[in-house]
Amino acid sequence: MSIKVEDYYSRDTFQRMKTFADEQETPFVVIDTATIARAYDSLGEGFPFASIYYAVKANPAAEIIRLLRDKGSNFDIASIYELDRVMGEGVGPERVSYGNTIKKSKDIRYFYDKGVRLFATDSEADLRNIAKAAPGSRIYVRILTEGSTTADWPLSRKFGCQTDMAMDLLVMARDLGLVPYGVSFHVGSQQRDIGAWDSAIGKVKVIFERLKEEDGIILKMINMGGGFPANYITKTNSLETYAEEIIRFLQEDFSDEMPEIILEPGRSLISNAGILVSEVVLISRKSSKAMERWVFTDVGKFSGLIETMDEAIKFPIWTEKKGEMEEVVIAGPTCDSADIMYENYKYGLPLNLAIGDRMYWLSTGAYTTSYSAVEFNGFPPLKAFYL
Missing domain, CATH: 2.40.37.10 (Lyase, Ornithine Decarboxylase; Chain A, domain 1)
Structure with a gap:
């Protein structure tokens, strides 16, 4: 196969990166921050109503954190070490979500003491830890999705829980003095099937309706995770196409009662x-x-x-x-x-x-x-x- 650089970069961008690269000793990676800025702007234009939480694990470089900080991004954090790095660059706790469902009680408390009040969970044990270490915090429960066959890097088995357990956890969160805030899912990294979002959003709609009708709990947020594709050998639809279709799915299920939407891009941004x-x-x-x-x-x-x-x-x-x-x-x-x-x-x-x-x-x-x-x-x- 013959790769054409122009399918991936503009001529000027590639030439600038290659000119710099030719002076360096291998191996290394060179990253163009202007490309990241354009990708962030494009995502915001595609989902103008959504809050973007950059998945720091994709690349935790200070240069990227500062760039996205200045653009108004929020941050999806997986550990106390990522939290220290992000907050060390002047990001406030109100712009942070502790998105890892596998965490020590002492780490939950560390986030709480730093001012973070938004936590992910997918199990009873973790939820009880949050209730003790981060009282009164907002909780969103991650559900399992079925995007494993069409995502290049599936994420569905280790994280998330079934729909019935998600509802039980949100009721339990209320009973433990936490705020049952929303539901999250991740359709898999480098997800090529846009329909995976339709299926996941449909599950979320059921949870929203049943909790409201049966338990009087009104959820306010959907965290749709990441999954938007990068440009590798296997081609995908454009981000614009993803945005149009996913917004249509949301409107079909939630019409005029659109909840707050969170996106957690990593790969697609950088x-x-x-x-x-x-x-x-x-x-x-x-x-x-x-x-x-x-x-x-x-x-x-x-x-x-x-x-x-x-x-x-x-x-x-x-x-x-x-x-x-x-x-x-x-x-x-x-x-x-x-x-x-x-x-x-x-x-x-x-x-x-x-x-x-x-x-x-x-x-x-x-x-x-x-x-x-x-x-x-x-x-x-x-x-x-x-x-």
């Missing part, structure tokens, strides 16, 4: 802003008659490309070499047999690609630096530069 640059370390064949080459590069699963696990996320790869293409296996540099990015999905790279050539992994702004290992095989964490 993936397309990044280019990871690596160098070819070795090219070999496993036998004299082998039909495919192995291309070993100086980044791998443990240095930022863990989302290639099970070949889930297929990053576009561009090189300066041109000409005849040949199918290859692409692997990382570590002494671990799991450090193979692509073997079943056959990438084509130029036949004249040589040791020392650079590989440009496009759309790698999200979940690369934050997934990079500290010192596996002694390799340092992935370097990052922000333009």
Whole structure:
């Protein structure tokens, strides 16, 4: 396959990033903050009534936090460490949601003492911890969704609960002195099926109606999580199309009684802003008659490309070499047999690609630096530069 850079970046943006990259030693990722700013603005234009909570786990760089802070973003936080980082950049607690449903009681109290009053939950034990450590806080319950077959990076099994339990938890929240505030879901990261939101919103509507009719609880918020796609090899609909359809789903179910809507984008905001640059370390064949080459590069699963696990996320790869293409296996540099990015999905790279050539992994702004290992095989964490 031949990757066209212009399908992913404007000519000026790519040239600016590449000019900078050519002066750096691999491996590293370079991220264009202007691209992030445009993505944030586009999301706001698509969902003008929604509150955006950036999922910090996607890339916790101070440069990104400051940019989004100044644009008015809120922040979805997964740990006390992320909270310290975000609040250290001047973000107030009213702009924070503790979105992790798996948390220690002492961490709940830490958030509460810092002023945070919005918490996610999906279990009775966690809810009781919140009631003790963060009394009077607003609660939203995460439900299970069925987007696992159409999302490139599914999230449905570990987090969330069934609809009946969600209703029980919201009633319990009221009885424990908490504020039953809303319902959340996540249709899966890099979700290509817009219909997944329709199904999830339909479940939420049932919860809203039944709690109002049977328990007198009026919920006020829907947290629709993330899932909006980045631009990888497998094409998706535009953000505009996603927005139009999802708004239609909301209007069909809630008409004039639209609750507060929260979005938690991560990948869709920053993936397309990044280019990871690596160098070819070795090219070999496993036998004299082998039909495919192995291309070993100086980044791998443990240095930022863990989302290639099970070949889930297929990053576009561009090189300066041109000409005849040949199918290859692409692997990382570590002494671990799991450090193979692509073997079943056959990438084509130029036949004249040589040791020392650079590989440009496009759309790698999200979940690369934050997934990079500290010192596996002694390799340092992935370097990052922000333009």
